Amino acid sequence: MVTLKGTLPSLLLGTLLTFTSGALGANPGLVVRITDQGLEYVAQEELLALQKKLHKVTLPNFDGDVRIKHFGSVDYGFHSLNIQSCKLLGSALKLLPNQGLLFSVSDSFIQVTGSWKVRKRILRLNGSFDVKVKGITISVNLLLDSEPSGRPKVAVSSCSSHIHDVEVDISGDLGWLLNLFHNQIESRFRKALKSRICEIIQDSVTSELQPYLQTLPVTTKIDHLAGLDYSLMGAPQATDQTLDVMFKGEIFSRDDRSPVAFLAPVMNLPEEHSRMVYFAISNYAFNTASLVYHKAGFLNFTITDDMIPPDSNIRLNTKSFRAFVPRIARLYPNTNLELQGAVVSAPCLNFSPGNLSTAAQMEIEAFVLLPNSVKEPVFRLGVATNVSAMLTFNTSKITGFLEPEKIQVELKESKVGLFSVELLEALLNYYLLNNFYPKVNDKLAEGFPLPLLKKIQLYDPILQIHKLVESGHAESQIRGNMDTES
Numbered sequence: 001m002v003t004l005k006g007t008l009p010s011l012l013l014g015t016l017l018t019f020t021s022g023a024l025g026a027n028p029g030l031v032v033r034i035t036d037q038g039l040e041y042v043a044q045e046e047l048l049a050l051q052k053k054l055h056k057v058t059l060p061n062f063d064g065d066v067r068i069k070h071f072g073s074v075d076y077g078f079h080s081l082n083i084q085s086c087k088l089l090g091s092a093l094k095l096l097p098n099q100g101l102l103f104s105v106s107d108s109f110i111q112v113t114g115s116w117k118v119r120k121r122i123l124r125l126n127g128s129f130d131v132k133v134k135g136i137t138i139s140v141n142l143l144l145d146s147e148p149s150g151r152p153k154v155a156v157s158s159c160s161s162h163i164h165d166v167e168v169d170i171s172g173d174l175g176w177l178l179n180l181f182h183n184q185i186e187s188r189f190r191k192a193l194k195s196r197i198c199e200i201i202q203d204s205v206t207s208e209l210q211p212y213l214q215t216l217p218v219t220t221k222i223d224h225l226a227g228l229d230y231s232l233m234g235a236p237q238a239t240d241q242t243l244d245v246m247f248k249g250e251i252f253s254r255d256d257r258s259p260v261a262f263l264a265p266v267m268n269l270p271e272e273h274s275r276m277v278y279f280a281i282s283n284y285a286f287n288t289a290s291l292v293y294h295k296a297g298f299l300n301f302t303i304t305d306d307m308i309p310p311d312s313n314i315r316l317n318t319k320s321f322r323a324f325v326p327r328i329a330r331l332y333p334n335t336n337l338e339l340q341g342a343v344v345s346a347p348c349l350n351f352s353p354g355n356l357s358t359a360a361q362m363e364i365e366a367f368v369l370l371p372n373s374v375k376e377p378v379f380r381l382g383v384a385t386n387v388s389a390m391l392t393f394n395t396s397k398i399t400g401f402l403e404p405e406k407i408q409v410e411l412k413e414s415k416v417g418l419f420s421v422e423l424l425e426a427l428l429n430y431y432l433l434n435n436f437y438p439k440v441n442d443k444l445a446e447g448f449p450l451p452l453l454k455k456i457q458l459y460d461p462i463l464q465i466h467k468l469v470e471s472g473h474a475e476s477q478i479r480g481n482m483d484t485e486s
């Protein structure tokens with residue numbers, strides 16, 4: 001197994017959003033599942049990389065002596081060994097359940113050319129040779145694990161190679177003579193190549209593949225407030241058909257990271273193998289994000305009169321309120337009001353069959369703006385709103401979009417008498433639709449980056465939303481095709 005470096009692998013992508021009401025525990029927020037198909041693709045890439053690498057290998061010179069009947073002992077040397085061609089044909093990357101991966105190469109061929117020389121007292125002769133190494137098989141077991149840093153780790157647990165046949169063809173003045181000893185020479189080639197193959201593989205894994213896996217981000221900055229934790233939650237898990245890599249998938253506050261008070265739900269991934277790679281995400285990432293932004297006051301807002309469109313028949317001043325809250329105009333004639341709003345608690349992403357939704361409970365306090373920057377509270381409103389959430393994604397990010405439904409406003413407390421909140425409802429709707437949700441949607445559009453290794457490109461993604469009920473049956477699914485990246 002060499003490395004994906006230097007190539008631009010493209011993997012078919014499917015994304016699953018999975019929510020379960022099952023058990024809670026130290027569960028991943030994101031699972032990357034690589035299927036047989038994905039591994040087959042990786043094996044092809046690896047094979048090409050290994051072939052390139054073998055091509056560049058330098059083989060050691062070797063020498064020795066042979067005793068020839070009626071001739072005595074002859075010293076020979078082989079040098080300037082050069083791999084002319086290297087064709088690795090069959091490769092496979094198989095899952096070893098509960099262990100790791102088995103990378104194998106079969107039916108491969110290497111051709112080496114070089115020079116020979118022979119010395120017998122003052123006699124010096126030389127010539128060239130050609131070696132065909134046929135039927136090379138390689139078998140490498142790879143152990144997958146995670147480092148304490150949360151990065152993936154790979155190591156070769158065993159490597160073996162076999163060479164079925166070596167044919168040496170020697171030309172030059174004494175070539176016929178050396179051809180008599182081709183067995184001895186061939187076995188030396190066999191040995192030299194055989195040990196080099198596993199050395200190369202071992203070296204590629206430690207000096208290229210492992211550093212390459214380190215390019216997987218463990219934490220990523222989302223913005224000045226939030227970061228995303230991608231650390232592995234354990235060793236990647238190999239089953240018969242899939243390799244699952246479990247990531248934390250938690251969004252945290254960059255200023256003040258504290259443990260999350262809720263647990264990620266169990267994800268039961270559907271048995272699907274048609275794509276090369278699946279990213280499964282539970283609502284954990286969204287809910288931890290909600291917590292961070294809520295705590296940072298991102299969901300707090302202030303509405304003042306200058307934000308109300310000029311043609312509005314209701315203004316944020318006591319005069320405009322006179323008709324339906326007579327006392328406010330009497331107590332504070334010609335005074336502007338300010339509404340201060342906050343989302344009561346961090347909204348959670350919920351699942352309703354086939355749809356994602358969230359519900360926001362807001363509390364809005366109204367103040368009259370008195371001279372000397374004195375703000376006096378006059379009434380308090382409760383606002384309930386159901387919001388449907390949409391998720392879209394491209395090949396590098398998952399992005400979201402909220403579409404609010406009609407809001408419900410209720411008067412919670414008033415220092416200026418009870419009044420109907422209908423007129424305020426229109427004003428609040430206007431504000432939320434034109435200011436609040438666009439701001440949240442801009443943030444959601446920045447998206448949630450997928451954990452990808454350097455130089456990996458995904459194409460032809462499909463998004464599916466799965467609701468897995470307790471029994472484990474898929475209840476519904478949404479599919480959408482995204483643009484294919486050229």
Ligand SMILES: *[C@@H]1O[C@H](CO)[C@@H](O)[C@H](O)[C@H]1NC(C)=O
Nearest residue numbers: 114115116125126127128172
């Ligand atoms: C053989 O030796 C001669 C003289 O040293 C040299 O010119 C020639 O290139 C050599 N041939 C090979 C095939 O090494």
Ligand SMILES: *[C@@H]1O[C@H](CO)[C@@H](O)[C@H](O)[C@H]1NC(C)=O
Nearest residue numbers: 295296297298300340341342
């Ligand atoms: C957001 O508003 C709420 C209610 O007014 C307040 O308790 C909270 O401190 C505010 N958060 C920030 C970060 O300003």
Ligand SMILES: *[C@@H]1O[C@H](CO)[C@@H](O)[C@H](O)[C@H]1NC(C)=O
Nearest residue numbers: 352353354355356388389403
């Ligand atoms: C999901 O929500 C959207 C927006 O509210 C709605 O148009 C659509 O019909 C809903 N889909 C399902 C399956 O309920």
Ligand SMILES: *[C@@H]1O[C@H](CO)[C@@H](O)[C@H](O)[C@H]1NC(C)=O
Nearest residue numbers: 359384385386405406407408
């Ligand atoms: C939100 O949806 C829930 C469940 O469908 C419903 O009971 C509630 O009245 C809705 N609230 C609003 C403000 O529409």
Ligand SMILES: *[C@@H]1O[C@H](CO)[C@@H](O)[C@H](O)[C@H]1NC(C)=O
Nearest residue numbers: 394395396397399445446447
């Ligand atoms: C994916 O979407 C994000 C956010 O909309 C954008 O910044 C990024 O360039 C897009 N990437 C691709 C590959 O289209």
